Amino acid sequence: xxxxxxRALRGPNYYSRYQAIFLRLDIGELEQRPSDTAPDIxxxxxxxxxxxxxxxxxxxxxxxxxxxxxxxxxxxxxxxHVAIELQNLIGFSVGYGKTIDAYDSGIYNVIYxxxxxxxxxxxxxxxxxxxxxxxxxxxxxxPAIITRLKNVRDDNMLGPSTAAIVEAAGNRGIPxxxxxxxxxxxxxxxxxxxxxxxxxxxxxxxxxxxxxADDKNWTKQILDDAGIPVPQGRVCESYSEALDIARDIGYPxxxxxxxxxxxxxxxxxxxxxxxxxxxxxxxxxxYPSVIVEKYVKGEDHRxxxxxxxxxxxxxxxxAHVIGDGESSIxxxxxxxxxxxxxGVGHENLxxxxxxxxQSLRLLDQQNLTLQSVIAKDEIVYLKSTANLSTGGTATxxxxxxHPEVKYAAERIARLIGLDIIGIDLLSETLxxxxxxxxxxxxxxxxxxxxxxxxxxxxxxxxxxxxPVVDMLFPDSDDNGRVPIAAVTGTNGKTTTVRLLxxxxxxxxxxxxxxxxxxxxxxxxxxxxxxxxxxxAAAIVLREPTVEYAVLEVARGGIMRRGLGFDExxxxxxxxxxxxHLGEHDIHTLEELARCKSVVIDAVRQxxxxxxxxxxxRVLDSRQWARxxxxxxxxxxxxxxxxxxVNEHGVAFTxxxxxxxxxxxxxxxxxxxxxxxxxxxxxxxxxxxxxxLAASAAAxxxxxxxxxxxxxxxxxxxxxxxNPGRTNFIxxxxxxxxxxxxxxxxALEALGELVSCIPAHRRLCVAGAPGNRRDEDLVAxxxxxxxxxxxLFIFDSDPRxxxxxxxxxxxxxxxxxxxxxxxxEVFMEERQAVAKAFDQASEGDLxxxxxxxxxxxxxxxxxxxxxxxxxxxxx
Numbered sequence: 001x002x003x004x005x006x007r008a009l010r011g012p013n014y015y016s017r018y019q020a021i022f023l024r025l026d027i028g029e030l031e032q033r034p035s036d037t038a039p040d041i042x043x044x045x046x047x048x049x050x051x052x053x054x055x056x057x058x059x060x061x062x063x064x065x066x067x068x069x070x071x072x073x074x075x076x077x078x079x080x081h082v083a084i085e086l087q088n089l090i091g092f093s094v095g096y097g098k099t100i101d102a103y104d105s106g107i108y109n110v111i112y113x114x115x116x117x118x119x120x121x122x123x124x125x126x127x128x129x130x131x132x133x134x135x136x137x138x139x140x141x142x143p144a145i146i147t148r149l150k151n152v153r154d155d156n157m158l159g160p161s162t163a164a165i166v167e168a169a170g171n172r173g174i175p176x177x178x179x180x181x182x183x184x185x186x187x188x189x190x191x192x193x194x195x196x197x198x199x200x201x202x203x204x205x206x207x208x209x210x211x212x213a214d215d216k217n218w219t220k221q222i223l224d225d226a227g228i229p230v231p232q233g234r235v236c237e238s239y240s241e242a243l244d245i246a247r248d249i250g251y252p253x254x255x256x257x258x259x260x261x262x263x264x265x266x267x268x269x270x271x272x273x274x275x276x277x278x279x280x281x282x283x284x285x286x287y288p289s290v291i292v293e294k295y296v297k298g299e300d301h302r303x304x305x306x307x308x309x310x311x312x313x314x315x316x317x318x319a320h321v322i323g324d325g326e327s328s329i330x331x332x333x334x335x336x337x338x339x340x341x342x343g344v345g346h347e348n349l350x351x352x353x354x355x356x357x358q359s360l361r362l363l364d365q366q367n368l369t370l371q372s373v374i375a376k377d378e379i380v381y382l383k384s385t386a387n388l389s390t391g392g393t394a395t396x397x398x399x400x401x402h403p404e405v406k407y408a409a410e411r412i413a414r415l416i417g418l419d420i421i422g423i424d425l426l427s428e429t430l431x432x433x434x435x436x437x438x439x440x441x442x443x444x445x446x447x448x449x450x451x452x453x454x455x456x457x458x459x460x461x462x463x464x465x466x467p468v469v470d471m472l473f474p475d476s477d478d479n480g481r482v483p484i485a486a487v488t489g490t491n492g493k494t495t496t497v498r499l500l501x502x503x504x505x506x507x508x509x510x511x512x513x514x515x516x517x518x519x520x521x522x523x524x525x526x527x528x529x530x531x532x533x534x535x536a537a538a539i540v541l542r543e544p545t546v547e548y549a550v551l552e553v554a555r556g557g558i559m560r561r562g563l564g565f566d567e568x569x570x571x572x573x574x575x576x577x578x579x580h581l582g583e584h585d586i587h588t589l590e591e592l593a594r595c596k597s598v599v600i601d602a603v604r605q606x607x608x609x610x611x612x613x614x615x616x617r618v619l620d621s622r623q624w625a626r627x628x629x630x631x632x633x634x635x636x637x638x639x640x641x642x643x644x645v646n647e648h649g650v651a652f653t654x655x656x657x658x659x660x661x662x663x664x665x666x667x668x669x670x671x672x673x674x675x676x677x678x679x680x681x682x683x684x685x686x687x688x689x690x691x692l693a694a695s696a697a698a699x700x701x702x703x704x705x706x707x708x709x710x711x712x713x714x715x716x717x718x719x720x721x722n723p724g725r726t727n728f729i730x731x732x733x734x735x736x737x738x739x740x741x742x743x744x745x746a747l748e749a750l751g752e753l754v755s756c757i758p759a760h761r762r763l764c765v766a767g768a769p770g771n772r773r774d775e776d777l778v779a780x781x782x783x784x785x786x787x788x789x790x791l792f793i794f795d796s797d798p799r800x801x802x803x804x805x806x807x808x809x810x811x812x813x814x815x816x817x818x819x820x821x822x823x824e825v826f827m828e829e830r831q832a833v834a835k836a837f838d839q840a841s842e843g844d845l846x847x848x849x850x851x852x853x854x855x856x857x858x859x860x861x862x863x864x865x866x867x868x869x870x871x872x873x874x
Contacts, residue, residue, distance in 0.1 A: 001075060001128055002026040004107070008117045010534060012602040013562035014584075014595050015111040016096060020562075021083070021120045023110040024102070025128065027075040030135060031106035036072035038135050045069065045078075045134060048142050049085050057081070074099075075131050076108030083112050083127035087119060090149045102585055109585065118156040122149055154343065159184050161200050161450035164465030172469060174480040175566060177538070188472065189480025191512065191546035195472040200420050201447040202472060209417035210446040214259055216291050219416070219444050226415050228408065229440045233293020242280045243273060245292040252295035254442075255279040257287035267358065268384040269295050278361065296440045298426040300386035301397070303405075304453055304464060305413040305421050307471035310406045312453040312462040313398045313430060318383040319353045319391030323374030329363070330355075330370040333382070341455075342391075350457065353382060353391035394452035396459030397430055404433035412444065419471060422448025482546060484537075484565055485697050488553040488599045489574025489612075490592075491746040492690045493532070495725045496574060499678065499694040501550040502721065503711035507703050512546035514539065516554070516740075517723060521545065533557030537564025548701065558598050559584035570700045571600040571625075572610040572693055576617035577745035582773050593617045594624075603627040608700035610693060613640045613651070630700055632692035634685060636660075652696045657682060659695060659712070661705065670695060671709045677716040683756040684726060686749035687717070724853040726753070731860045733842030735759060738856065741849050742768055743776070747783045750847075754787055759845035764788040765836045766849040767796035767829060770806040777806060781813025785821040788847065790839060793825045794832035796851070803827065830855065 005024035013020065035041050045052060046066065055065035065081050080097040087094050097112035114120025126145050133140045158166060162184035166176045169188045177187040184199040196203050201210070212218050220230045232249050235258055236242045246253045253276065256266040265286030267279035276292075283290040304312040321332035333353050336342065342350040355370065359382040363369060366380065374380055386392040401409075405427075413421045427439035453462045473480055487497050494515045501513040505523060513520045514536035519527040521543050531539075532554035540549045541564070553563065576593045586592050600609040601624040609625035612618045613633040619640065622629060631651040633641050641651045645662045652661050652670075659670040673682045676691055695708050703711075717726045719738070727738040735757060741750045754762060766784050768777055784791050791814055795807040807825045814823045826832040829850055837859060840846045848856050 001028055001030065001079075001132055003125070003128060006121060006124060007561070008114065008120065009111075009562035010117070011561075011563035011566055012598050014559055014598060015098060015100075015109070016113070017601060018096065018113060019117075020096070020111050021114050021124055023079070023083075023112075023124045023128075025076050025079060025108050025110055027106050027108060030075040033135065034072040034074055035069045035078065039137075041134060042066050042069050048130075048140055049082065049089075051088065052081060052085055055081055055085070074108070075135065076110050078131045078134070079124070079127045080110045080112050082130050083110070083120075083123045086123040086126055086130075086145065086149060087114065089146055090119065090153050092116060092119060092153075103587060116153060116156060119149060119153050122152045156181070158186070159199060160454055161465075162186060162197065164450050164454050164463070165197055165200070165468050166465075168463065168465035168469040169473075169480070171466075172473070172476075172479060174469065174473060174478075177542070179542075187542060188469070190484075190541040191482035191549065192510065192544060193478070193480045193482055194542075194544060195480070197468075197472075199447055200450060200468070202419060202468070204419045204472070205446065206417040206419070209421075212416050213418065213421070213444045213446040216256060216258055216260075216443060220293075222415055223412065223441055226411070228412060228415075229434055231293040231296050231440045231442060233291055235289050235291055237289060239277055239280050242276060242290060242292045246270070246273075246276055249292075249294045254291075254293050254295050255283045256291050256293075256443075257283045258289035258291055259287045266385045275361075275365075282358070293442075296426040296438060296442065298428050298438055298440075301425045301427060301430060302394070302448070302452060303401075303409040303423040303425055304448060304450075305409050305418075305423065306464065306467040307419055308410055308413055309467065310401065310409045311398075311467050312396070312464050313401050314394040314452045314456055314459075315397050315430075316386035316388070316392050316394050316452065318381045318386045319359075320379050320381045320383075320393075321374075323376055323378040323380070325376035326373065328371050328373055329368065329380060332374075333370075336391075350393070350451075351389050351391050355382065358384060388449065388452050393457035396453070396456040396462065398453075398460075398462060401430045402432055405430050408434055412441065416444055418444075418446055420448065420468065421445065482541070482549055483570070483701055484541075484549045484551065484568040485570040485572065485701060486551045486553050486563070486565075486568040486599045486602070487572040487574065487693075487697070488555075488558075488596045489572070489618075490577040490579050490596075490743065491741075491749065492574045492686060492693070493552045493554070494740070495678070495687065495722055496572065496690045496693050496697075497550050497552045498722050498725075499690060499711075499715050500697050502715045503694060503698040503703060503708055504548050504550065504701065506711040506714060507698075507707040510545050510547040511550060512540035512543050512548070513550045515552040534561045534564030541565065553599050555580055555586070555592065555595055556583070558595055559586070563598065563602055565602070567602050567604040567607070568599070569604060569607045570610060570697045571603045571607070571627075572697050573597065573600050573612065573618050573621060574690070574693055575612055575615045575745070576621075577743060578776060579743040579745075580771065581776070583771060589617060593621050597621040597624040600625040608697075610696045610700065612689070612693065613638050613644075614689070628700075630696045632689065632696045634689055634692070650696070650699065652692045652699070654688060654692070659688075659692060661695075661699065668705055670705055671712050676712045678712075678722070678726070680717070680726075680728070680753060680756075684717075684753045686746075686752075687726060719853065719857055726750075727853070729857075729860060734840050735845045736848065736856075736860060737845065738848045738850070738853050741766075742780075743772075744779050744783050747780070747787065751783070751787045754845070754847060757845050760841075760843040761790065762788045762845045762847065763790040763792070763836050763840055764847040764849065765792045765794065765829075765832045766810070766847075767794040767832070768806060768810060769797045769799050770801035771797075771799040772806075774809055777809035778813035778816075781810035781815075782817050783813075784810070785814035785817035785819060785823070788821060790822045790836075791824070792832040792836045792839075793823065794829045794850075795825070795827050796829070833859070 057065035077099040080099045092115040094113040100109045179185045252271045254268045265283045300316045337352045342352045422445035424443040428437045453464045497515045501511045504511045514531040532552040603626040607627035613631040636653045636655045650663045657673045661668045678687045729736045741747045
């Protein structure tokens with residue numbers, strides 16, 4: 001078998017409303033070998049992956065997939081189920097999948113859900129190899145497969161603290177976005193409502209507070225001044241100074257680097273000069289300034305305060321082993337490290353115990369070595385500090401905290417000035433006030449780890465991610481989302497997106513917009529290029545000032561990566577026409593309509609789908625529409641509209657050449673069509689339709705009729721406001737119309753406007769990408785010839801075709817029209833544009849259907865052009 005394509009669909013897509021892996025698979029000779037021809041396949045796969053018995057498949061009951069295997073199914077289908085179950089076996093609960101025959105024999109599109117993208121992709125690769133071996137009878141090493149997938153999981157998963165916050169956000173419907181693949185830098189929410197975290201450090205974390213927490217002496221000074229018990233001690237720079245301090249305050253003492261975390265470089269219970277020398281060197285290797293302070297006897301406790309409230313407490317014990325009377329200390333360590341909860345660093349709930357110099361020193365103090373056998377139930381400590389990051393364990397004691405201890409912890413958080421703080425307290429117990437016992441705060445931590453509270457070694461786990469999310473999003477109804485309007489269709493997407501963004505901005509909303517051409521944040525261009533895909537959506541939704549997102553959604557992005565968001569407030573489906581057929585297994589208009597309908601299928605509950613009632617395929621697609629439906633139409637007498645409005649639905653239409661909104665028996669005038677510059681006094685009917693669609697979307701987003709009216713009246717078809725889309729310019733008596741018509745339907749609509757513009761001759765420069773079907777390119781050429789007297793064809797992006805092949809097909813279509821259209825072909829767009837300008841003269845209309853509109857406009861500047869102020873070409 002051969003994997004032809006393999007990628008993650010990161011949002012709603014053609015195959016699923018959820019994120020999924022797309023695997024295009026050539027099963028080769030296995031096309032002739034369904035599963036019922038493979039000996040013992042059901043028995044063998046059941047022995048290797050017994051949990052496949054739970055897969056219902058299309059049969060609809062447990063064991064259904066195995067029944068399909070016995071009856072006979074194809075390798076691609078088996079890959080789907082194996083890829084799903086491999087993810088379940090490493091801890092990701094997934095269930096959805098489908099396998100679809102492609103148009104080519106032996107080619108299958110395998111779709112399956114994922115939770116972690118890297119693991120989902122890796123599971124697909126492993127599944128293909130597994131199924132190949134299954135059919136060939138080769139050995140399959142399941143433990144090795146699971147180990148490899150777990151390694152992928154561990155390399156890519158969020159740490160426990162970050163994961164807890166992200167999960168808590170998800171439970172409130174707040175979307176999360178990982179901003180860095182190799183760290184825990186995560187965005188919660190979207191646009192101006194977002195918050196960002198780095199593990200347990202938030203955008204709200206006080207920089208001064210974090211600096212205080214990082215400097216242990218500064219921390220002690222602040223707490224001591226406030227009457228909080230802290231160990232007696234001072235900072236030193238040399239061993240001799242350390243010795244003076246130790247003798248002054250008396251042994252036993254503790255040494256620690258002035259700046260540090262995770263217990264690194266700390267030594268405790270130092271009771272003589274030699275041990276002090278070793279401990280000082282350990283600390284000084286971490287940081288040149290070392291704290292020497294009085295050792296406080298007591299249990300090690302961690303108090304977690306979030307947003308000024310104590311939310312969890314744990315008793316920690318240093319890494320240790322418990323004797324069984326038979327095993328060596330090293331053997332007991334190996335058993336502990338075999339606990340599946342233990343991993344490297346912070347990747348798991350517990351950390352593996354590493355034997356280091358500190359461990360050997362502690363053993364030596366007890367007259368033990370790693371080969372020593374200790375008595376049953378005897379505890380031997382291997383670290384002097386109780387940090388989980390050095391292999392310690394934790395017991396939840398949240399319910400034992402005395403009210404005075406709780407108050408002290410919350411007061412410490414206020415004194416240090418941290419929104420999330422971990423307080424390390426040595427005390428006999430948490431059940432009595434600190435003043436009634438031996439107790440001292442030895443350290444505070446900015447960005448404390450949550451592991452010990454989420455899944456303590458003993459006791460009840462605490463959902464400490466939730467109070468972080470509640471702090472960042474205090475309104476319980478706040479899901480951190482900004483309104484998203486997504487616009488798709490074959491033609492008119494860019495104009496509708498730009499117009500809708502203009503309506504919102506004119507109503508004083510901060511708008512992030514992405515379309516074919518640019519990404520703009522509140523009318524400032526931040527990127528140029530084709531931004532009609534999911535990457536652009538992600539960029540807009542990351543922007544901290546965006547209140548509304550208006551996004552163009554193209555077919556290619558839907559098929560390649562899915563939508564760049566999980567749901568939208570408004571989904572707009574403009575029209576369905578022949579374009580790009582033959583790509584990504586979209587061969588028919590019905591399949592294209594289903595692809596485009598992904599946008600209206602992604603509308604959130606309570607949102608709005610805006611549909612073109614004049615397009616039969618759009619109307620048929622309303623079966624996929626979620627939320628409320630608002631129609632737009634150029635036909636005010638449409639039966640669909642009449643029925644919809646009578647049922648109190650909303651529709652935007654044109655009545656007596658006025659754009660109106662209808663609902664029930666109410667008809668509200670928005671604006672006369674001739675006052676909308678984009679429509680060229682109604683001659684550009686396709687732009688009337690775009691204005692209706694944008695108005696309907698704006699209304700669904702909460703704009704008033706007055707807001708919509710003012711916005712429509714102030715949006716002009718100029719290179720400044722709508723670059724490359726019906727830009728009408730006059731230069732030295734010559735008229736120029738710049739547009740992006742690139743398929744027959746778009747040209748037919750544009751032709752109505754072109755025919756309304758008086759001209760001696762109509763000249764046109766046009767091309768098309770090579771990824772259209774031959775028949776589409778021929779039809780494009782024929783339509784261009786019908787509309788113009790002279791046609792200058794250039795060879796656009798070949799996209800797999802030989803040089804000149806695309807333009808030759810367009811020319812063959814143009815030559816088939818007996819309208820005496822003069823045709824010339826050029827290999828480059830600039831050559832065709834130059835020739836057209838040379839040929840054009842006063843009184844001519846030059847139609848430029850080109851990509852590089854800026855160069856053409858600069859050429860026009862040389863003719864001292866001026867945009868037509870009225871927007872009226874007649």
